[in-house]
Amino acid sequence: MDSFHEVRFPGAVSFGATGGPERRNEIVALTSGRERRNLRFEHSRRHYDAGTGVRSLEDLQEIVAFFEARRGSLHGFRFRDPFDMKSCNPGASPTPLDQFIGTGDGSNASFQLAKRYGDGEDAHIRPIRKPVAGSVLVAVAGVAKANPADFTVDHLTGTVTFTHSAVPVSGAAVTTGFQFDVPVRFDAERLSISLSAFRAGQIPSIPLVEIEP
Numbered sequence: 487m488d489s490f491h492e493v494r495f496p497g498a499v500s501f502g503a504t505g506g507p508e509r510r511n512e513i514v515a516l517t518s519g520r521e522r523r524n525l526r527f528e529h530s531r532r533h534y535d536a537g538t539g540v541r542s543l544e545d546l547q548e549i550v551a552f553f554e555a556r557r558g559s560l561h562g563f564r565f566r567d568p569f570d571m572k573s574c575n576p577g578a579s580p581t582p583l584d585q586f587i588g589t590g591d592g593s594n595a596s597f598q599l600a601k602r603y604g605d606g607e608d609a610h611i612r613p614i615r616k617p618v619a620g621s622v623l624v625a626v627a628g629v630a631k632a633n634p635a636d637f638t639v640d641h642l643t644g645t646v647t648f649t650h651s652a653v654p655v656s657g658a659a660v661t662t663g664f665q666f667d668v669p670v671r672f673d674a675e676r677l678s679i680s681l682s683a684f685r686a687g688q689i690p691s692i693p694l695v696e697i698e699p
Contacts, residue, residue: 490562490699496548501568502539507532536692558675562697564616564667573663580663582625587662590654597660599644614666615644621665627658669699
């Protein structure tokens with residue numbers, strides 16, 4: 487049984503969710519008073535609470551149905567991060583020049599979608615595994631390419647593959663623009679929902695956690 491379902495969490499609820507990236511570092515205090523800090527994981531892991539996006543009993547019903555169809559935390563699914571869902575700034579539209587994903591060598595035809603956070607050597611490169619179908623734009627050396635004549639996109643893995651006649655030549659910069667979802671699962675084995683509490687304004691907790699699909 488596939489552990490990831492290619493379906494998206496209800497959009498109206500996701501846009502009211504709270505959350506963001508988590509970093510886990512080891513910090514050891516030395517006798518000198520200094521600290522030694524070590525990076526435990528290369529990439530951050532995002533956590534969300536979708537309960538803040540629930541606005542109606544219909545929303546609750548939809549979430550319960552979605553939870554049951556995923557068998558709770560058993561299957562992963564797509565989630566639209568309301569704060570970070572594009573290759574560009576939130577208010578802009580993606581262009582094929584947004585993100586650098588590699589340099590051609592004349593033979594390599596496949597490139598992993600990625601998003602850069604920060605500048606220079608300290609920038610963090612985040613692999614994008616779940617692009618939105620139909621949203622990926624690609625350019626080579628600043629020239630936009632056509633899909634599927636020049637390239638195809640695996641929307642299950644975020645891999646861009648050029649056709650034989652369009653493989654980037656040596657030294658050519660490959661850039662992309664896209665929209666994307668975050669692969670997540672429910673971070674709980676049960677949903678605790680009370681209609682009386684909901685009517686009283688108490689928000690149910692619906693925790694989600696990012697996974698590696």
